Every structure is written in C-alpha cells, then in structure tokens.
Amino acid sequence: MMLQRWFFTVLLLVTLPASLAAQERYLVAYAGFAGFQAPVWAPKDLGLMAKYGFNGDVVLVPGSVRQIQALQGGSIHFAQADAATAINAINQGADLVMISGSLNSFPYSFMAQKEIRKPGDLVGKKIGILAVGGATETATILALKAWNVPRQSVTIFPAGDPVARIVALSTRAIDATVLSYPDINEALRVGMHALADMSEMKEASFPMNVMVARRSFVEKNREAVKRFQQAYAEGTHQFINDKEKGLAVLTKRLRQKNSKAIEETYQYFASKFSFPTRISPVGLRNTLELLSQRPGAKIDMNVNKYVDESTLDDLEREGFFKRLAGKS
Missing domain, CATH: 3.40.190.10 (Periplasmic binding protein-like II)
Known part of the structure; x- marks a missing residue:
C-alpha cells in the first residue's frame, strides 16, 4: 500500500505542469x-x-x-x-x-463629538489616529490645513484601530477621528456626527x-x-x-x-x-x-x-x- 501511494505521488508530480509544481x-x-x-x-x-x-x-x-x-x-x-x-x-x-x-x-469622514459643530471647535481637542506616518494622520493634517486650524492647536496621537477609536470617542478619551465605512455607521450609532466627508474636499486627491x-x-x-x-x-x-x-x-x-x-x-x-x-x-x-x-x-x-x-x-x-x- 505504501509503495502504491508513493507511486501515485511521484506520478502526480511528474504529470503536473512544471510551472505549477514549482x-x-x-x-x-x-x-x-x-x-x-x-x-x-x-x-x-x-x-x-x-x-x-x-x-x-x-x-x-x-x-x-x-x-x-x-x-x-x-x-x-x-x-x-x-x-x-x-x-x-x-x-x-x-x-x-x-x-x-x-x-x-480619502475614504474618510471626520467624525466628532456632537458639540464640535465646525472645524474651529477642534482647537484644544484630542484627535485619535491609527499610527504616526500613516493615512489617518495624513488625512487629519490635510483636513486641519484646509480648515486653517493650526496643527499645534490640537493634540494628535495613536488611539488604535477603528473599533478602539470608536470606543475612545464614546468614552470621550478622544474628541474626533477619521473613519471609513462601515465604521462610520457605528460612530453615528454611539452619538457622534460627521464634521466633514473628506472625499468631497478638493484636497482629497490622495x-x-x-x-x-x-x-x-x-x-x-x-x-x-x-x-x-x-x-x-x-x-x-x-x-x-x-x-x-x-x-x-x-x-x-x-x-x-x-x-x-x-x-x-x-x-x-x-x-x-x-x-x-x-x-x-x-x-x-x-x-x-x-x-x-x-x-x-x-x-x-x-x-x-x-x-x-x-x-x-x-x-x-x-x-x-x-x-x-x-x-x-
């Protein structure tokens, strides 16, 4: 039986196209x-x-x-x-x-606490991102620049993946973050609102x-x-x-x-x-x-x-x- 299995294994390898086998x-x-x-x-x-x-x-x-x-x-x-x-x-x-x-x-919406009604309200607030140097930080900085909100007037720091950032929003550990679908829906469910749809901003080509x-x-x-x-x-x-x-x-x-x-x-x-x-x-x-x-x-x-x-x-x-x- 072992010899028979060995024979069929060798036969399979021989008959397979060389490009597929290797x-x-x-x-x-x-x-x-x-x-x-x-x-x-x-x-x-x-x-x-x-x-x-x-x-x-x-x-x-x-x-x-x-x-x-x-x-x-x-x-x-x-x-x-x-x-x-x-x-x-x-x-x-x-x-x-x-x-x-x-x-x-950018596929993001800028999600924020309900009392943040306009970009200027972000001054002095905490904005969560996924990681330094990544797309969420880039999108955040670009949005602040488009709104003439000084980078130094807000605190930007890593706050985890989208799920972690939604939890941080709900506990007020952060005041805003950028999210994409389907996470936008969950942020809305816990009481946040969309300050801006970044895909509609002229600076959104990225x-x-x-x-x-x-x-x-x-x-x-x-x-x-x-x-x-x-x-x-x-x-x-x-x-x-x-x-x-x-x-x-x-x-x-x-x-x-x-x-x-x-x-x-x-x-x-x-x-x-x-x-x-x-x-x-x-x-x-x-x-x-x-x-x-x-x-x-x-x-x-x-x-x-x-x-x-x-x-x-x-x-x-x-x-x-x-x-x-x-x-x-």
Missing part, C-alpha cells in the same frame, strides 16, 4: 476591515488569482506601517498600503515600489490604496507580478460593476453583519474605486508636496523613485483593460 505561494496583505480593502479580497474570493495562474493568498497585517515592515522583512510579497507610508519608507532607502492603485481619494512590493522582487518576478496585476484589476472591476459579487465579498470579509451597513459600504466604494488600477499622478504629487512640508522632511520629488507601473503598461498595450471594460 510555483511559489505569494502572500498579499490587507491592513484591516474597512470597505476599501475590497480590491485585495475580491481577487481571492472571486477566484481570479486562480484564473490568472497566480498562486496567492491574502493575509491580515494591521496598518500600513506594519505592512511596510513585513514587506521589507520578506514575510509578504504584496501589500495594499497608502501612498504616504510607502513614500516615507522608499525615501528612507527601502527597496520598495508602488505598482498599481485602486483608490485615489492614493489611499496603492499596491506595494519590493522593487527587486518586481524586477526578478515580472511574470508573477503581471499575473497578480490582472487578478487585482479584474477583482476591482467586478466589485465596481457586479453588485451581487461585491456584496458577497463584503459580507464574507467585514466584521459588520448588518445588511444595511454592508449595502451602504458597497454603494460608497463602488463609486470610488479606480479602473484601470492606476495611481493618480495628481494625488501622488499632492502627497509628495504634503510630506515635503513636514518639519525636517527631505522628500525626493522624482515620481519614478516611487512608482513602477510598467506591468500595467504592458497590459494596456495588450488590450487587457479594454477587454475587461467591454464585458461590463
């Missing part, structure tokens, strides 16, 4: 459970990684800062992070590059979802990267254009089980995601300019230092995006 398993990280993580979930949940021959799985690595650390350490291969965190790391010498993007505006990988990995594994780009792009496209599939992805992945909240999350992000999955040049310039204004910052303004969309260029020339768009 293919490495790639890990793609998402940062949390907000709706804007859907472009990472959809390729896996809708079978698109398998469709394009990309042997991958998705893993939770909380927060963009930790994702960047995991990429640099080689424990993951791709991460959907925000542009500010990626740029900061690359500018400090990290072997990283942004290869695509699926959301080019690459919130950028796919990041090690530059050396991209150069050595171009075919695998291209296969991933196809799955990522079609996942985003299907989410935008097929409500049933989009809702199925969110229902599976969100910690929120309220069907109305899931529906609202879908409606919001289906209209915000980008296709083709490219990083906005305007948003990238905005981010570079914003980061360069921080005290002591020395930011290289050369976009090519941070972005390599050459695999997307290949797909564009091959008509990939036109074919996908033609199916909708």
Whole structure:
C-alpha cells in the first residue's frame, strides 16, 4: 500500500505542469476591515488569482506601517498600503515600489463629538489616529490645513484601530477621528456626527490604496507580478460593476453583519474605486508636496523613485483593460 501511494505521488508530480509544481505561494496583505480593502479580497474570493495562474493568498497585517515592515522583512510579497507610508519608507532607502492603485481619494469622514459643530471647535481637542506616518494622520493634517486650524492647536496621537477609536470617542478619551465605512455607521450609532466627508474636499486627491512590493522582487518576478496585476484589476472591476459579487465579498470579509451597513459600504466604494488600477499622478504629487512640508522632511520629488507601473503598461498595450471594460 505504501509503495502504491508513493507511486501515485511521484506520478502526480511528474504529470503536473512544471510551472505549477514549482510555483511559489505569494502572500498579499490587507491592513484591516474597512470597505476599501475590497480590491485585495475580491481577487481571492472571486477566484481570479486562480484564473490568472497566480498562486496567492491574502493575509491580515494591521496598518500600513506594519505592512511596510513585513514587506521589507520578506514575510509578504504584496501589500495594499497608502501612498504616504510607502513614500516615507522608499525615501528612507527601502527597496520598495508602488505598482498599481485602486483608490485615489480619502475614504474618510471626520467624525466628532456632537458639540464640535465646525472645524474651529477642534482647537484644544484630542484627535485619535491609527499610527504616526500613516493615512489617518495624513488625512487629519490635510483636513486641519484646509480648515486653517493650526496643527499645534490640537493634540494628535495613536488611539488604535477603528473599533478602539470608536470606543475612545464614546468614552470621550478622544474628541474626533477619521473613519471609513462601515465604521462610520457605528460612530453615528454611539452619538457622534460627521464634521466633514473628506472625499468631497478638493484636497482629497490622495492614493489611499496603492499596491506595494519590493522593487527587486518586481524586477526578478515580472511574470508573477503581471499575473497578480490582472487578478487585482479584474477583482476591482467586478466589485465596481457586479453588485451581487461585491456584496458577497463584503459580507464574507467585514466584521459588520448588518445588511444595511454592508449595502451602504458597497454603494460608497463602488463609486470610488479606480479602473484601470492606476495611481493618480495628481494625488501622488499632492502627497509628495504634503510630506515635503513636514518639519525636517527631505522628500525626493522624482515620481519614478516611487512608482513602477510598467506591468500595467504592458497590459494596456495588450488590450487587457479594454477587454475587461467591454464585458461590463
């Protein structure tokens, strides 16, 4: 019996396509459970990684800062992070590059205690963020600048993930924070209100979802990267254009089980995601300019230092995006 099992195992390995038998398993990280993580979930949940021959799985690595650390350490291969965190790391010498993007505006609302009725009321208040150097801090600073509220007039500090920040709001440990769907609904439920929808602010052009990988990995594994780009792009496209599939992805992945909240999350992000999955040049310039204004910052303004969309260029020339768009 043992000999028979050994024979069939050897036979299976011999008859498998060489590329499949030897293919490495790639890990793609998402940062949390907000709706804007859907472009990472959809390729896996809708079978698109398998469709394009990309042997991958998705893993939770909380927060963009930790994702960047995991990429640099080689424990993951791709991460959907925000542009500010990626740029900061690359500018400090990290072997990283942004290869695509699926959301080019802030998905946040600025949630605050009910007595904070206008931006000027934030003076002297405490604002919670996820992490220093990440998207929530960048969004907060940008909003304060747009409102002419001096950065020094408020206290900004890390207060945990969205759930922790909602608890902090409810206990008045913080006075305001930025949240996305479906967490906005929970903040409203505990008595907060939306001071502003940041996606409607003219300063909101910001690459919130950028796919990041090690530059050396991209150069050595171009075919695998291209296969991933196809799955990522079609996942985003299907989410935008097929409500049933989009809702199925969110229902599976969100910690929120309220069907109305899931529906609202879908409606919001289906209209915000980008296709083709490219990083906005305007948003990238905005981010570079914003980061360069921080005290002591020395930011290289050369976009090519941070972005390599050459695999997307290949797909564009091959008509990939036109074919996908033609199916909708």
